[in-house]
C-alpha cells in the first residue's frame with residue numbers, strides 16, 4: 364500500500380523532544396521555539412515570526428490583527444481549505460469568493476478589483492501547492508484601495524515570488540506545520556509579521572491578552588491583562604520536533620523537488636497530447652514541491668482514476684469542495700462574479716503521493732499504474 368502522505372521524520376526529533384523534557388520546559392516559547400523563530404526569520408528575511416498552534420490559528424491571528432469586524436468584507440478564493448475562510452468568519456467579517464486561474468489554481472488577480480466594495484478591508488492570497496499568487500498585482504490593488512493583504516502560505520514554506528519568501532510579502536503571512544505539510548510539528552504553524560508596528564499586538568494576542576513577552580524582555584516590570592487574547596503558542600515539545608525538520612530543510616526540499624520533477628517528466632507526454640493537465644509554475648515563482656497534481660477530463664474520469672489507483676494499492680486524493688457551494692460557504696459568504704473555473708477545475712484535480720522519503724520504487728509503481736490508466740483512452 365502506498366500512502367498519500369507520510370509525515371516527515373528526520374531522526375533527530377526524539378533527541379530534541381527529550382532535551383525539551385530534560386530542561387523542564389515543555390510549555391510555549393522555550394528554547395526550541397526560540398530556535399525556530401530565529402531560523403525562520405533569518406532564512407526567509409522575515410521581520411518577525413511567531414510559532415502558533417496551527418496554520419488555522421495563524422490565519423485567525425492575522426484576521427484579528429487586521430482589525431476585521433462585522434460588516435467588513437475580505438476577498439478570498441473559493442478553491443481553498445476551510446481555515447482560510449473560518450479565520451474571516453471568526454471576526455464577523457464576510458468572505459467574498461472570487462474565481463481562480465486554471466493554470467495555478469490561485470485567485471485570479473484580474474477579478475479582484477471588480478469584487479471590491481466600500482466594505483472591503485483585506486485580500487487573502489492563498490499560494491496553492493506552494494506556487495505564488497501574482498503578488499505584484501495584488502499588492503498594487505491593495506495599495507490603491509487601502510486594503511490589508513494576508514498570505515495563506517500554509518503550503519508555501521520555502522517557496523519564493525520574485526526572490527521573496529512567501530509569507531513575507533503581505534502584511535501578514537501564515538505557515539502551516541501540520542503533518543501533511545512539507546515541514547511538520549504534528550499540529551502547528553507560524554505567523555509572519557511584516558511591520559514592526561504589529562509585533563506588540565501580535566504577542567499580546569498570542570499570550571492570552573497579556574504583555575508577558577514584554578515582561579520577559581524586561582520592558583515592563585509586571586505583566587498584566589492588556590487586551591483581547593487567546594492561547595496561540597505551541598508546546599516546546601512540538602517546536603523541538605519542528606527544529607529537527609528545519610535543520611534539514613534543504614534536504615527535505617531537494618528530495619521533494621526531485622520526486623516532483625520525476626512525476627512531471629513522466630506525465631509530460633500526456634500533457635503534451637492533451638490527455639491530462641499538469642501544474643504550471645509561472646516564471647517568477649520558485650516552488651517547494653508541496654504537491655503534484657494532475658487534472659483529468661472531468662469528474663467521471665477522475666473517479667475512475669482514483670478507484671483504479673486504489674485497486675493497485677495507491678492512495679490518491681482530491682480537494683477542495685469549493686467553499687462557496689459548501690454549507691458554511693452559503694451561510695457565511697458570497698461569490699462575486701462568474702464561477703468559470705473554481706468548480707469545474709476542482710472536479711478534475713487529483714493529487715498523487717508525494718512526501719519526504721517516498722522511495723523511487725514506490726514512485727515508479729505510482730507512475731506505471733497512472734500511465735496504464737491514462738493510456739487506455
Ligand SMILES: *Cc1c(COP(=O)(O)O)cnc(C)c1O
Nearest residue numbers: 417418419444446517539540541
Ligand atoms: C493546511 C492548510 C491550512 C491550515 O493549516 P493547519 O495547520 O492544518 O491548521 C490553511 N490553508 C491552507 C491553504 C492549507 O493548505
